[in-house]
Amino acid sequence: MNRLLASILMPRRSGAIFQRYGVASVSVAIAAAAGLMLRRYDLPHPFTSFTFAAIAVTFWYAGTGPGLLAIALSWSVLSYLFTPLKVGDLPWDSYLIIYGVFGFLVSWFSSARIRAETLLVEARDALEIRVTERTAELTTANQELQSTKDELSQLTQKLAQENLYLEDEIRSDANFKDIVGKSPELRRVLKLVETVAPTDSTALIYGETGTGKELIARAIHNLSSRRSRTFVRLNCAAIPAGLLESELFGHEKGAFTGASAQRIGRLELANNGTLFLDEIGDLPPELQPKLLRVLQEREFERLGSTRTILTNVRLIAATNRDLNAMVQEGKFRSDLFFRLNVFPVDLPSLRERREDIPLLVRHFAEHFSRRMNKNIETISPATMDALCRYPWPGNIRELQNVIERAVILSRGRALVVPLAELKGRTAAVRLFNEETPAKPTRRRPVKSILRDVDREQIIQVLKETDGRVGGPDGAASRLGLKRTTFITRMKALGIDPNAVSGDVQEANDTSDLSDTLGELSIPVGANSSE
Numbered sequence: 001m002n003r004l005l006a007s008i009l010m011p012r013r014s015g016a017i018f019q020r021y022g023v024a025s026v027s028v029a030i031a032a033a034a035g036l037m038l039r040r041y042d043l044p045h046p047f048t049s050f051t052f053a054a055i056a057v058t059f060w061y062a063g064t065g066p067g068l069l070a071i072a073l074s075w076s077v078l079s080y081l082f083t084p085l086k087v088g089d090l091p092w093d094s095y096l097i098i099y100g101v102f103g104f105l106v107s108w109f110s111s112a113r114i115r116a117e118t119l120l121v122e123a124r125d126a127l128e129i130r131v132t133e134r135t136a137e138l139t140t141a142n143q144e145l146q147s148t149k150d151e152l153s154q155l156t157q158k159l160a161q162e163n164l165y166l167e168d169e170i171r172s173d174a175n176f177k178d179i180v181g182k183s184p185e186l187r188r189v190l191k192l193v194e195t196v197a198p199t200d201s202t203a204l205i206y207g208e209t210g211t212g213k214e215l216i217a218r219a220i221h222n223l224s225s226r227r228s229r230t231f232v233r234l235n236c237a238a239i240p241a242g243l244l245e246s247e248l249f250g251h252e253k254g255a256f257t258g259a260s261a262q263r264i265g266r267l268e269l270a271n272n273g274t275l276f277l278d279e280i281g282d283l284p285p286e287l288q289p290k291l292l293r294v295l296q297e298r299e300f301e302r303l304g305s306t307r308t309i310l311t312n313v314r315l316i317a318a319t320n321r322d323l324n325a326m327v328q329e330g331k332f333r334s335d336l337f338f339r340l341n342v343f344p345v346d347l348p349s350l351r352e353r354r355e356d357i358p359l360l361v362r363h364f365a366e367h368f369s370r371r372m373n374k375n376i377e378t379i380s381p382a383t384m385d386a387l388c389r390y391p392w393p394g395n396i397r398e399l400q401n402v403i404e405r406a407v408i409l410s411r412g413r414a415l416v417v418p419l420a421e422l423k424g425r426t427a428a429v430r431l432f433n434e435e436t437p438a439k440p441t442r443r444r445p446v447k448s449i450l451r452d453v454d455r456e457q458i459i460q461v462l463k464e465t466d467g468r469v470g471g472p473d474g475a476a477s478r479l480g481l482k483r484t485t486f487i488t489r490m491k492a493l494g495i496d497p498n499a500v501s502g503d504v505q506e507a508n509d510t511s512d513l514s515d516t517l518g519e520l521s522i523p524v525g526a527n528s529s530e
Helices: 002-009 017-040 045-059 066-079 091-171 183-194 213-222 241-249 288-297 323-329 334-340 352-370 381-389 395-409 419-432 446-464 475-479 483-493 495-511
Strands: 203-206 231-235 274-278 299-301 308-310 314-319 343-346
Touching: 017 045, 017 066, 045 066, 091 381, 183 213, 183 343, 203 213, 213 231, 213 274, 231 241, 241 288, 274 334, 288 299, 288 334, 299 343, 352 381, 381 419, 446 483, 475 483
Parallel strands: 203 314, 203 343, 231 274, 274 314
Antiparallel strands: 299 308
């Protein structure tokens, strides 16, 4: 409807010449025909008004030339066919002037309207072009902003996970920052650390449980050019095999059941830093080729994603297993082993560096005494000698736990170590480490097994009661046996209560040296040479 009204009201100046001049002829002819028809029926026939309308229509739609033709035609028809009503005493030619003035006004108004419409159209077109350009600019800016927002969100998430990981590192149970010891074996290891640290080569740390493999890995990181970046650790044996891949490489949202959000893996967290994989021998076989690709190509993909992520990470691995033997057995990939074993570092056990035990004992004693608000100043020579002679199958971690318990039990200024427990541990370790025949020729009788168990139980109770058999607190009473029955069983098992009580007495005398030989005690903060 609006388009129809616009087509009627707006002037049209386009079209062929015959169409434009035809408008003048037709409009004047229609006006003349209407006047003649009205005059035939003796009705009022205002031909002058009809001609004004024809002239206005012609000027409006056809332009100036056809409008002048309409004026000429209207005047001719008015002069020869009609007797118009004169306006005053005006001559006939005055109507021609009136038609001309009227046509000029209509033409001027039409031209002004056309110019205004042209300006409006040009302004509208310029505005549409500007709006289109601005819309495109805003769309591009919005896309860039969304991309920047997504990138910022990923960086924020990564930073938050790094902060959580660093906070976890700060709260970790590492009880000392530096490596304690002066033995030649330890110096040899530290020399290797100084050699490999400035490079970006992969290091493989061998050592028994509790020898401080993570401390050596941290030392390599702290002496390298990556020390200002993140040190990320991952224990391959502490995480189930189904979750280890997600923990190491990360995953996208919806990658598997329960993956409600995107997770950044340890490899991505350690980018430009160091990744320490402890217990690398427990890495599942299905993950070994993926780790090999990271070492070779420096790239990986998250679970549920096809986008390849480049990484610049230094890998340090540790194990207490014989990887070479695992390769021979087919439990570990040989190519991955060769990639990891670029620079092997063998950590000595604590029994191989006994001269470091006094330094470690003093270090742990000072540390736990400060934590528990105690004042431990001395350690008896007998206690220190017993600690140095103990084989320490659990290495430094076992020593640390023993000293922590000793600080808890100590009431005075001297460190009281339960040496009797160490002797029991020694016997248990010796029993555990006894070699068993590969193919026994005969099964051991059940009676023999029960006899050994009974013997060990009686010996243990005699040690606890200082060799006392009778009485309310005697060994027989503790086992719920009569004194005569207990003595008969001891004779049958070949147990000498006097020998057992002598061993117990010697252990008690050793543990009480810190109270009776105060002048011979060693200060906790003394150097190893004292």
